[in-house]
Amino acid sequence: MTPGILTFLTEKEAWTCFQSYCNVRYQLWGSPQGFAQFPNSLPPFGATGLPGRMRSSVMPLGPTVSRDRVITSFPKWYTPAACLQLREHFHGQVSAACQHRNTGTVGFCKNVFDRDYKATIGVDFEMERFEVAGIPFSLQIWDTAGQEKFKCIASAYYRGAQVIITAFDLTDMQTLEHTRQWLEDALRENEPGACFLFLVGTKKDLLSGAACEQAEAEAVCLANEMQAEYWSVSAKTGENVKAFFSRVAALAFERSVLQDLERRSSAQLQVGDGDIIRTCRDGGTSTRDPGQQEALQPRLLLAEPVSEASTACMRVGSASRDLEGDMEHPPC
Ligand SMILES: Nc1nc2c(ncn2[C@@H]2O[C@H](COP(=O)(O)OP(=O)(O)OP(=O)(O)O)[C@@H](O)[C@H]2O)c(=O)[nH]1
Numbered sequence: 453m454t455p456g457i458l459t460f461l462t463e464k465e466a467w468t469c470f471q472s473y474c475n476v477r478y479q480l481w482g483s484p485q486g487f488a489q490f491p492n493s494l495p496p497f498g499a500t501g502l503p504g505r506m507r508s509s510v511m512p513l514g515p516t517v518s519r520d521r522v523i524t525s526f527p528k529w530y531t532p533a534a535c536l537q538l539r540e541h542f543h544g545q546v547s548a549a550c551q552h553r554n555t556g557t558v559g560f561c562k563n564v565f566d567r568d569y570k571a572t573i574g575v576d577f578e579m580e581r582f583e584v585a586g587i588p589f590s591l592q593i594w595d596t597a598g599q600e601k602f603k604c605i606a607s608a609y610y611r612g613a614q615v616i617i618t619a620f621d622l623t624d625m626q627t628l629e630h631t632r633q634w635l636e637d638a639l640r641e642n643e644p645g646a647c648f649l650f651l652v653g654t655k656k657d658l659l660s661g662a663a664c665e666q667a668e669a670e671a672v673c674l675a676n677e678m679q680a681e682y683w684s685v686s687a688k689t690g691e692n693v694k695a696f697f698s699r700v701a702a703l704a705f706e707r708s709v710l711q712d713l714e715r716r717s718s719a720q721l722q723v724g725d726g727d728i729i730r731t732c733r734d735g736g737t738s739t740r741d742p743g744q745q746e747a748l749q750p751r752l753l754l755a756e757p758v759s760e761a762s763t764a765c766m767r768v769g770s771a772s773r774d775l776e777g778d779m780e781h782p783p784c
Contacts, residue, residue, distance in 0.1 A: 517583040527698040534675040534682035546709045550585040584705040610641035615648045622653040622667045649680035657686040
C-alpha cells in the first residue's frame with residue numbers, strides 16, 4: 453500500500469475512481485522454540501499445501517507486536533446486514549489450539565493520513581504483524597493500482613489471495629459499480645470459495661445523515677450480491693480502520709489455523725506403525741524415523757515460504773521501479 457491512511461481504499465482520477473483492489477496474504481510467524489510448546493511438538497500452523505506465494509510461513513524471529521495489533525477476542529462486524537459470519541468467538545478448534553501456547557496500508561500501516569493524492573504505481577506492498585489469540589500472525593498486504601493503465605500489472609498479484617478487499621468512494625456511487633469488475637478480475641485468478649471478500653466504502657468523513665445511510669444501503673445490497681462483508685471507513689479520521697483490519701486479520705488467521713489443523717490430521721493418517729514417508733521439496737520422497745519428524749517440519753516451513761516471499765517482493769519492487777524510477781523497495 454502506498455503511504456497515507458488507507459490509500460488503497462480511496463479515490464484516484466475521476467474515470468477510474470475506486471476500483472482499488474487489495475489482496476491480503478498471511479503469514480504465521482514465531483520462534484521454532486515456540487512450536488515445541490504445541491501438542492505433539494509439531495509446528496502449530498503452517499501451510500505446506502497452499503499454492504505459490506500464498507503459503508503461510510513461519511519466521512524465526514519477529515519484532516514485538518504493538519499493542520493496537522493485539523487481537524484477543526473475535527472482532528465484530530460493521531453491520532450484521534452484510535457480514536461473513538455473525539458469531540463473536542473464534543472457532544472452538546482454533547481457541548483450543550491457541551490455548552496450548554502463550555504467547556496489525558497504508559494509514560493503517562503507517563498511522564498517517566496523506567491528503568495529497570499519489571497514484572499507486574503497479575503494486576504497493578506492506579507487511580503487518582498482529583498477535584491473534586496469543587499467536588503471532590502477519591498479513592502481507594498487496595495494494596494494487598486502481599488506474600486502468602496498471603491493470604495488467606495488478607492482475608499478476610491477484611492469484612492466491614486469502615482475502616480480497618475492493619474499495620469505493622462513498623461520495624461517488626459510480627465507483628461502487630466499478631467494484632464488480634475488480635472483484636470479477638480478482639476472483640478469476642482464485643479458486644471459488646478460497647477468499648474472504650470485503651467491500652469497503654471510503655471517505656465516510658465526507659458523508660453524514662441520510663446521504664450516508666442511502667450510500668451504505670446500496671453498498672450493503674451489492675455486498676450481499678457479492679457475498680462480501682461490508683465496511684464503511686474513513687482514512688482521514690481513522691474511523692473503523694483498526695476495527696476493519698482486525699477483522700480481516702482474525703478471519704484470515706482463523707481460516708489458516710483451521711486449514712492447518714485439517715492438514716495435520718490428514719498427515720497423521722499417513723503415519724503408519726513403521727517409518728514415516730514424507731514428500732521432499734524436490735518432489736521425491738524420504739523415509740525417516742518417526743522421532744525425527746518433530747525437528748524437521750519447522751525447518752521445512754521456515755525455509756520455503758520465506759524465500760518465496762522474498763522473490764515476490766523483488767518482483768513488486770522491480771516492476772514498480774521500471775515505471776516510477778524511485779519506488780521504495782518493499783519491506784521483505
Ligand atoms: N476526506 C477523505 N479523503 C480521503 C480519504 N481517503 C483518501 N482520501 C483522499 O483521496 C485521494 C485519493 O486517495 P488514494 O488513497 O491515493 O486513492 P487510491 O484509490 O489508492 O489511488 P491509487 O493509489 O491510484 O490506486 C487522496 O487525495 C486522499 O487524501 C478519506 O477517508 N477521507
